[in-house]
Each structure stands twice: as C-alpha cells, then as structure tokens.
Amino acid sequence: MDKEKPKVVIVGAGFAGLECAKALRNKSVEVTVIDRQNHHLFQPLLYQVATAGLSPANIAAPIRRVLRGAPNVRVVLDEVTGVDTVGRVVTSKGGTYSYDYLMIATGAVTSYFGHDAWEKDAPGLKSLVDATSIRARILTAFEEAETSDDPDACLTFVIVGGGATGVEIAGAIAELARKALKSDFRRAHPENAKIILLEGGERLLSSFPPKLSAACKRSLEKLGVEVRLNTYVGGIDADGVDTEQGRICTRTVVWAAGVRSTAVASWLGVQGDRQGRVSVEPDLTVPGHPEVFVCGDCAVVIGEDGKPLPGVCQPAMQEGVFVAREILERIAAPTERRPPRFVYKDKGNMATIGRKMAVCQIGRFQFSGALAWLLWVTIHIWYLIGFRNRVLTLVEWAWAYVTFERGARLIVKD
Amino acid sequence: MDKEKPKVVIVGAGFAGLECAKALRNKSVEVTVIDRQNHHLFQPLLYQVATAGLSPANIAAPIRRVLRGAPNVRVVLDEVTGVDTVGRVVTSKGGTYSYDYLMIATGAVTSYFGHDAWEKDAPGLKSLVDATSIRARILTAFEEAETSDDPDACLTFVIVGGGATGVEIAGAIAELARKALKSDFRRAHPENAKIILLEGGERLLSSFPPKLSAACKRSLEKLGVEVRLNTYVGGIDADGVDTEQGRICTRTVVWAAGVRSTAVASWLGVQGDRQGRVSVEPDLTVPGHPEVFVCGDCAVVIGEDGKPLPGVCQPAMQEGVFVAREILERIAAPTERRPPRFVYKDKGNMATIGRKMAVCQIGRFQFSGALAWLLWVTIHIWYLIGFRNRVLTLVEWAWAYVTFERGARLIVKD
Secondary structure, rough: OOOOEEEEEEEEHHHHHHHHHOOOOOOOOOEEEEOOOEEEEOHHHHHHHHHHOOOOOHHHEEHHHOOOOOEEEEEEEOOOEEEEEEOOOOEOOOOOOOOOEEEEEEEEEEEEOOOHHHHHHEEEEOOOOHHHHHHHHHHHHHHHHOOOHHHHOOOOEEEOOOOOHHHHHHHHHHHHHHHHOOOOOOOOOOHHOEEEOOOOOOOOOOOOOHHHHHHHHHHHHOOOEEOOOOEEEEEEEOOOEEEEEEEEEEOEEOOOOEEOOOOOOHHHOOOOOOOOOEEEOOOEEEEEEEEEEHHHHEEEEEEEOOOOOOOOHHHHHHHHHHHHHHOOOHHOOOOOOOOOOOOOOOOOOEEEEOOOEEEEEEOOOEEHHHHHHHHHHHHHHHHOHHHHHHHHHHHHHHHHHHHOOOOOOOOOOO | OOOOOEEEEOOOHHHHHHHHHHHOOOOOEEEEEEEEEEEEOHHHHHHHHOOOOOOOOOOHHEHHHHHOOOOOOOEEOOOOOEOOOOOOOEEEEEOOEOOOEEEEEEOEOOOOOOOHHHHHHHOOOOHHHHHHHHHHHHHHHHHHHOOOOHHHHHHHEEEEEHHHHHHHHHHHHHHHHHHHHHHHHHOOOOOOOEEEEEEEOOOOOOOOOOHHHHHOOOOOOHHOOOEOOOOOOOEOOOOOOOOOOEEOOOOOOOOOOEEEOOHHHHHOOOOOOOOOEOOOOOOOEEEEEOOOOEHHHHHHHHEEOOOEEOOOHHHHHHHHHHHHHHHHHHHHOOOOOOOOOOOOOOEEEEEEOOOOOOOOOOOHHHHHHHEHHHHHHHHHHHOOOOHHHHHHHHHHHHHHHOOOOOOOOOOOOO
C-alpha cells in the first residue's frame, strides 16, 4: 500500500460500515475495516434463524470475501477498545490503528432498560449466537412438551415488544407451531401453542401508519397470536412474565423491546443520549471532530421531519455511502468549504408477519397482504449479500412455501 | 397407542437406530426412540461443516421429522443414564422407559488414548458443536495470520490420524487455503499454509487396499499436504505438537486418531473391549440378554473374515435393519428357534480428498480420481436424509465446484 494515501479506519462492518468500505474500493485511500466478527450479518433476517427457517450461513457473508476485489481495503478481525481522538489512533485488543478519517458504526445491542437480570430468561436477538440460542429454546420447549406431564404448559411463548422484530418472531413461531411441527409429536399438540405478543404502546409497529398497525394485528390474530397492547412488563423469571394485568406462566420468552448503542460515546469521550447514541452534526461528524464520523444505530441522525432516523438498514446504508463520498471529496478539495448535509431518502418500510402476509409503506402507498409479502421476499433476497446466499435462501423459502416446513430445526448443545 | 403391543426402545438415532426405527414404522410394536439430540447427524459429511463447506442444518435432520409418518413411533429428547436389564427399564434424566426389546446404538466419542488433556488443543470431530468449533479455529488461524507480525507461523495446521476423517479434513483445509481464501488477505498468504497430516501406521487409510492408500497420499501431496507416516504424537499443547521426529509449532490441531464407545458397557454392566465396545452374539444381542441388542460403533460385531466390522455407516445401517426384522420375527413366531446370524454385505468403501479426487473400493474394483469423486458425491447426496438437504447440499457443492469458494465461512463467537 502507498504510504502517502490518507488512512480511513472503519469500525464495524454492518450496513453502514460495509457500504462505506465498498464505496471506497479502489479509491486513493488506504482503508482498514475492523470488526469483532468475521462476517457481515444481514440482521433483517435474523429472526428467520431464530425460528428455524434459515441457517446462520444463509444470512452472513465473510467481510473479507465481500471486499475481496479491493487491494486498498484491509479487513481485520479485532475488538476496538477505545479511540484517541487527539492522536488519531484507534486502540484495540490486537493493536492500534492510526487514521486520518475515522468512521464508527458498531450498531446496537439489546437493552433491558436497567433490568439486566431479565436477559437470562428473555434473550434478545442481535447476533447469530442469540439467534441459534433462541432457536434452541423454542425447539426445546416443544421437545419438553412431548415428555412433560403437562404438555400445554410448555407451549406458551411470550414475545416482548411489538416492533418489526417482535411481530416477525411472533408470526414465525405461530407458523412453526401450527404448520411445520404439527404432525411430529405424539403427546404434545404444537398446534395449540399459545403465542403472546406484548406491546407497551397502543399499537404494533409504531413507526408504520396506524392502518398498517391494525392490518398487522389482524394478521397475527388470524395466525393465532394473542396480541396484548398497552401492556408493560414488570418482571421476568424462569417461569413467567409479570405484567400489570397479571402473570403469564411461560418458560420461553423472547425480548424484542429495546436496544441501546454500543460503547461508542465512551470511546469518543462524549455524552450519549438515553440509548447511548452519539449526536452527530448534519454531516454525520462528531462535534469538534470533523474527521470522525458516527453512523447507523450508534448515532442520532435527525431527519427532515426533525425526528431521529429509525435504527434500520436503509439510513445506515445511505449514511455509509455519504461518509465515503464526503471523505473522498475532502481529500480531492481539501480547502475550507461548508460541510454538506446528509439527507435521508426514505424508500419505504416493511415488516413481514407470515406466509403471504406483510405490511408495506412506500411513500404515500400503504398496503398489506400477499402483494406486500411478495415485495418483502423480493427485496430481502435482492439485498442479501452474495449470489450464493440469494440462491440458497430462495431455495429454502420456496421449499418452506410448498411444504410448510422449516429447514433448520436444530438444537445444538454442548 | 395400543397397550398390548410389545414395546421397543431404541437408544440413539444414528444410522443404526434410525434404520431400525424406520423398519419398525407402522408395524405392530410400540417404539420409543431416545436421543440426546433432536437431530440425526449425517456424520460422513461432518468434516465439510468443520471446513466451512456446508452448514450444520445441511447434514442434520430432525429425528421426529424423519419418523413423522409413523404413529407407533415416539421420539423423545432425553439423556439415558442406565439400563435395568432385570426389570427391563431404561433410566434417563427425564424419566424411565420400560421395554420388551431394547436396541442401543449410541455410537462413539473421540478418544485420546488416556491423554484427555490434549482435547483442549486438539479437538476431535464427532458432533456439530465439534464441527463449528473446529471451523472457528481454522478460520481464526487465518484471521490471526492477517494481523500477526509473523503471519506464516499462524498458518500451520496439523491433523492427527490418517484414516478417512483425517484425510478428508487435511484435503479440505488445503483446498480452503489454496483456493477459497487465496485472494481475501492483504498480509497473510493462505496459499502458503502448511498442512501436515500425521499417521502412526505405515500408510494412510489402513482399511483400504494399499494401492488406494498410495493414491490418496499422492493426491494429498499434490494439494500441498505434507504426509508424515510412522509418526506418533507424544504431546500436544497450545503451541505445538511433539513427535518422535521433533516438534511442530502450530496453534491449530485437529484430532482424528481415535474413538471409543459411549458408556453402553457400563449401562449394561458388562465388560467392554479396549475401546469400550460391547461384544455381541452373532444376532447382535448381549450375551445372556436375547432381548437387548447393541449395534453400530458401540458394539464389536465380527465379520465374515473374523475381524470386527469397521465403525462406519454401512454396517450400522444394516445392523439396524437386521435388529428390526429380528424383533418382528420373534414377535410373529415366539417359539424357540435358532437365532439368526447378522451377515454384513460390504458395498464398498470410499474416501474423498478434494475436488475431483477420491479413492474408492467396490468389491474387487479399486479406483481413484475424478470418477471415484463423482461416485462419492452421488452416493453422499443420495444418502443424505431429506430431499431438501439433498437439493441444498447439491447447490452448495455445485457453487463450490464452479467458484472454488466455501459457503459457510462463519466464526460464531459468544
């Protein structure tokens, strides 16, 4: 690598980091991408791994494979521990990385709003380990029902949080129980499983228009999911969930109620917001540090409407591309100029509930049902990284569609 | 279920147990299949998971899914702890199971010949957890090479044991390094990785004819694997392997040198052989207990040539079918008769080394190379359980064949 090229360090190869690195491929910069994992994770389909629909490898792509064709991009598997913004050095477990431009996009982790003790009994869904562990819990509940004296008691599933992830998990568990597992047990009755979705607010999918929230609720109820709105969780233990309306006995709880940022604010020595996110300037830089960009779920980026952009892929991807362009422009024309403003182009919003059921908002258009589902499938296959993963996921889904089965019903135990 | 039907308990849903259960489907017996795992594992392809070629779900099938169509077969996820051969009861963590006929086929585990301390640094390959953990170790070695000051030191892989598993792992690591990972690193040179296969005996694949052992060695060497015969391992630690011929510095060792039986002999209160296997009568029953059958890798079954049958799928599958038939015959004609003798029909033996390279023995025919490989692929796809797994594995392999890539390059860490 040329020693004189400006050094760009990208921390985190999620949607923002990967898009940024891709946009810097074969440009006149020396890029280092640092991630704790060797793979980019397609998080929108993580719930499919948690509900035995897809395998981990279907929704993960080796980062260095994705960035293979670019000699100016180096990928390292390492864990960042801090940033020296004065000396412009990223410190990590494996060493140090000096930078001229730094882009941090390490995403979010599950948040229990101060109730970290709930994690043990109500795992969140943010990583592949989370997903395979939730998958094992769900499938083990059915296995236990088969040998238990009280089969039905084992078959109550509670999902906390009625955002897209909660809705998708609830719908997928319902389909798993009512279709895929239906004929496989002799004593247990998977088709009678109780699936309860708890939401603190007054509607599901609060980031969608109310009409679609209502459509989503109807679809879930049609699948046999019990939706309880305005229900706050007060306690979770190994045998149940406490709400203001009473206790629900269950051994299987999935937490989809909240996230907080990774430790970026403390690395940078700035004050994070309530979720630990870093407030950035309109050009996505950290105040006082025009060479440090923060993107994705660990940044608060204010949209056109004055509200923070949602923590989903689209803003992250657009932010990543914006940062890459901004870095290249600054290098090309290093004289003083007015920093540009990141403008988010909202292409729409969608969530899937189950077979031929999804809700979809594109601009002023709102629709639900089979068409929305088909669009959801198409877009998710399209954005999956790697032709191989697209083909395999398509085969898995086509197979599941025809047979009502689930392809990855694995409990992997040590 | 009809209370008066004879009760058959099958412990272990490997090749023997599953074939036995399948042969008892919809017969006039009440069958309970007990396994610690929820899935049947297609062990011959486990090395593909360990070397990032396939996903766990590709080579595993939910046991209850396979046995779905049989109301007389019940599958339970449970862990057997002992057998009361007098009271005819199997005891387990989850309860007790009484039987009229018992079939035990719980297979083998990795054996370190008394050096259990080696396990930590030289994992064996018997389960999916083993496979994904070995996969993570191998891939992590390449990642560490990229950040290490001495990249090449990280890239020495030692495989202990030159049987089929050792040969297959060595070949697959060589292909991974020389092909799939070749262009993905900036500092490390995966193509220079040293892959060393250690074998204590004087040839690889000792169960094959010498001609094929020689062909296998040549093929491995062509792939850049260093084969060291007559080499015994005297010690293994985190930084290397000691042999009589000197020390090999390596951080990645895979143990493929030995197995021993699961605890069947102690459950039954009989004396096992050196590998802990139970010696059975010609009809596969335990001496003195004509109602207890032991099959597969936990039994010593003497073949026509007076030698024990090898611990591979084929004898296990045939034994499973034999036991099912024998149980049904005894029920149909319960009068005294001379017990039949299990006769193994050897359909051949094959091992794969890499792309277009395998060795194959069918009766008197011995051949190696592309034809043997094509036969290996065909047979393994054919025997994989579930149409879905066949299709997906075929897609993975076709993709790998065309692109030289590996589809499951995942390091999943907690």
